[in-house]
Amino acid sequence: MDKEKYLRWVASTRERRMRWWKEARFGMFIHWGLYSQLGRHEWVMNRERIPLEEYEKLADTWKPKERPAREWARLAKEAGMKYMVMTTKHHEGFCLWDTKQTDYNAVKRGPGRDLVREFVDACHEFGLKVGFYYSLMDWHHPDGARCAKDEVARRRFLDFTQGCVRELCSNYGKIDILWYDVSWPLEDADRWETYKMNTMVRELQPDIIINNRAKLDEDFGTPEERITPAEEGRAWESCMTFNGSWGYMPSAIDWRSAREVVQMLRTVTAGQGNLLLNIGPAPDGSVPPEAVERLTTVGKWVALNGEALYGQVDRAQGWMEWSPTGQWTLKGNVGYFWCDRWPGGELVIGGLHTRVRKVSYLATGQTVDFEQTEKRLVLKGLPAKNPDELVGICVFKVEFDGLPRQELGAGYVTLDEI
Ligand code: GLC
Numbered sequence: 001m002d003k004e005k006y007l008r009w010v011a012s013t014r015e016r017r018m019r020w021w022k023e024a025r026f027g028m029f030i031h032w033g034l035y036s037q038l039g040r041h042e043w044v045m046n047r048e049r050i051p052l053e054e055y056e057k058l059a060d061t062w063k064p065k066e067r068p069a070r071e072w073a074r075l076a077k078e079a080g081m082k083y084m085v086m087t088t089k090h091h092e093g094f095c096l097w098d099t100k101q102t103d104y105n106a107v108k109r110g111p112g113r114d115l116v117r118e119f120v121d122a123c124h125e126f127g128l129k130v131g132f133y134y135s136l137m138d139w140h141h142p143d144g145a146r147c148a149k150d151e152v153a154r155r156r157f158l159d160f161t162q163g164c165v166r167e168l169c170s171n172y173g174k175i176d177i178l179w180y181d182v183s184w185p186l187e188d189a190d191r192w193e194t195y196k197m198n199t200m201v202r203e204l205q206p207d208i209i210i211n212n213r214a215k216l217d218e219d220f221g222t223p224e225e226r227i228t229p230a231e232e233g234r235a236w237e238s239c240m241t242f243n244g245s246w247g248y249m250p251s252a253i254d255w256r257s258a259r260e261v262v263q264m265l266r267t268v269t270a271g272q273g274n275l276l277l278n279i280g281p282a283p284d285g286s287v288p289p290e291a292v293e294r295l296t297t298v299g300k301w302v303a304l305n306g307e308a309l310y311g312q313v314d315r316a317q318g319w320m321e322w323s324p325t326g327q328w329t330l331k332g333n334v335g336y337f338w339c340d341r342w343p344g345g346e347l348v349i350g351g352l353h354t355r356v357r358k359v360s361y362l363a364t365g366q367t368v369d370f371e372q373t374e375k376r377l378v379l380k381g382l383p384a385k386n387p388d389e390l391v392g393i394c395v396f397k398v399e400f401d402g403l404p405r406q407e408l409g410a411g412y413v414t415l416d417e418i
Contacts (some may be wrong), residue, residue, distance in 0.1 A: 010202070014219060017207050018235060020129065021177075021220075023311045024082035025269060026302075027131070029239055029278035030119075031246040032070055033090045034058035037283040042247030047094050048053050052140070054324045059094060064108035067116075068285020069122035072361075075279075075287060077126045079295035080302030085131030085276060086119045086177050088168055090247075093140025098171075101163045104140060120172045127299035129140065131177030132168050132252055136161060136192065136214060137184045148185035162197050169204040176207070180214040180224075189215040211237075220274075228265060229271030229317065234347035237274040240264060242291050248280040257292045259340075259391040265392075266338045268327040269309040270316035304363040307394045308336035321408045323349060326393075328406075335404045336394040347379040347396075351408040355401040362395040363388065 001009070031108035035042045037058050045055050069086075076084055089095045097116035106115045116132070121128045143157035165357050171177060178201060188372070194214045201208060209217040220235040230236040239251040243252040256264075263276065268275045279291045313331050320328040325347060326339035339347060356377055359368040369380040379396065388394040398404070407414055 003195050006195055007197055008153070010218070013206075016157060018209055018219060021083075021209055021274065022272070024129070025274055026079075026081045026265060027083040027085060027237075027274060027276045028072065028076040028079070028081045029133070029246075029276045030084060030086040031090065031133075031248075031278060031359075032115075032285070033087055033096070033247065033330065034062055034092055034094045035090070036248040036281065037062055039248050039250050039283075041245045041249050041252075041282075042092070043181055044247075047310060055092070055238050056104070056140075056388045059104060059109035062106075062283060064111055064115070064283065064285045067122070069119040071285070071287060072119075072279065072281065073122035073128055075292060075295055075306075076128055079299040080306060081277075083129035083131055083176065084123055085133050085177055086116070087133045087135070088116050088310065089135055089138070089164065090133075091139050093138045093144065095164065097168065099179055101160050101167070102141070107199070116168070116172065125215050125332065129176040130172070130174070131179055132175055133179040133181060134165060134168065135181045137182040145185055154186070154191070158193050162193070162200065165197060165201060166204070169201050169208075174207070175205050176209065178205075178208055178210045180211055183213060183215050187215075188297070188391050224260035227267045227273070227275075229270070229273055230314075236271075236400060237276050238264070238268055239276040239278065241278050242280075242294070243288075246278050246280055248282050250280055250288075255294065257391075258294045258301070259393065261294060261298045262301055262338075262391050262393050263340065265309050265416045266327060266329060270327065272313055288413075297390055301393070304390075304393045305393075307337070307397070308338065308362055312322070319404065321351060321407045325349075330404065333400045333402060333404065335398045335400060337398055338393055339396060340393045342392070342394070343382075344384055345380075345382050347382060349377045349379075349406075350375055351406045352377050353405040353407060354403065356398055357401055358397075358399040360397050361387065362397045368396065384408050 031042055035044050039356040088097055098107040099105050100293050120130055143153040147154040147157040186191045192215055194216050203406050211220055211222050212218050220237055221230045223238045227238045243255045245252040264275050279287050281287055308329050316328045316330045325341045325343050328338045356372050359370045359379060386392050386394050
């Protein structure tokens with residue numbers, strides 16, 4: 001397929017391919033590899049300049065416990081996540097699957113088994129979509145750096161890369177997401193042969209969704225450690241660490257709280273994006289207890305309030321305003337006000353231009369008394385304390401007469417009122 005034809009085909013099938021993903025909202029990222037044994041971040045090989053021969057020994061000492069992927073999948077499900085993306089090969093170059101491209105893999109070395117197969121099986125068992133992370137950059141392959149300056153090395157490295165991606169897309173049934181990472185050291189899609197590679201991927205996996213990190217925009221953008229919506233019409237997913245490190249790192253103790261995770265979910269939903277939240281399992285595969293605890297709480301919250309985030313949502317930006325007591329997500333004529341700073345007996349929301357029909361607590365369905373005047377919506381008879389005991393975020397479901405619109409601007413009056 002030539003480039004133009006490829007791009008047309010990808011664009012014309014995008015909406016169909018991405019429907020489930022746009023409704024899923026929340027996924028689990030898993031960074032697991034040889035580096036997990038050192039517990040000093042997945043960049044440890046590079047940051048500490050560990051000699052290759054020394055690092056390679058980690059391939060034999062890695063002995064994960066039996067099927068940890070089932071634990072991740074159970075936890076992801078419980079947390080309300082709908083898909084998982086696992087590192088099949090990180091920058092260190094160790095392949096977690098049964099590959100013919102190199103012996104530096106989980107079947108031939110320490111683990112003695114195909115960890116990607118276990119991951120895929122676990123996703124299926126728990127009804128989660130399957131995503132493969134694959135690092136283009138490779139610190140282990142002899143041509144991984146040389147390919148920038150030596151055309152023969154580049155050919156060998158591209159054959160290796162395409163061989164790996166072909167296996168991943170051929171041997172594990174249906175794959176839902178291909179998540180490329182770091183395209184160092186080649187400058188552009190032509191040098192990486194991304195068109196050729198992704199054409200192959202789509203021939204093998206016609207429904208697959210591909211991210212933008214192989215120097216082509218493809219299906220979705222990937223803001224990292226920040227939640228910044230892409231321009232309208234462009235799909236995006238924020239990937240976030242839980243504690244500042246992607247790989248297992250016990251000394252990284254600044255865990256995001258369950259409340260922060262819920263706030264992240266609110267922000268991605270308001271911008272029609274997704275949240276891919278990372279766990280870095282220990283070398284044996286177990287999930288750090290801090291992550292388990294927080295994800296369990298998030299799951300309980302999402303079970304009560306999922307309507308405010310899952311499914312086809314509209315952008316809140318440009319339609320609704322911020323307020324010191326909370327923020328909105330939107331679906332058609334319904335606004336969800338996520339109140340995270342509880343005001344006490346009454347909650348006042350200003351500047352709504354649309355008539356409100358009904359207000360209720362999303363978690364319980366119980367209706368809320370309200371009064372709406374030209375400029376103010378006043379919710380009445382609220383309890384003294386935020387009724388959400390899980391994370392202190394109570395969602396009000398506000399049903400409007402038409403498409404909601406709120407206007408406050410920066411002044412006490414809006415300029416067209418003068
Ligand atoms: C960065 C890091 C990498 C991590 C990735 C996740 O590219 O290099 O370690 O896997 O972000 O988005």
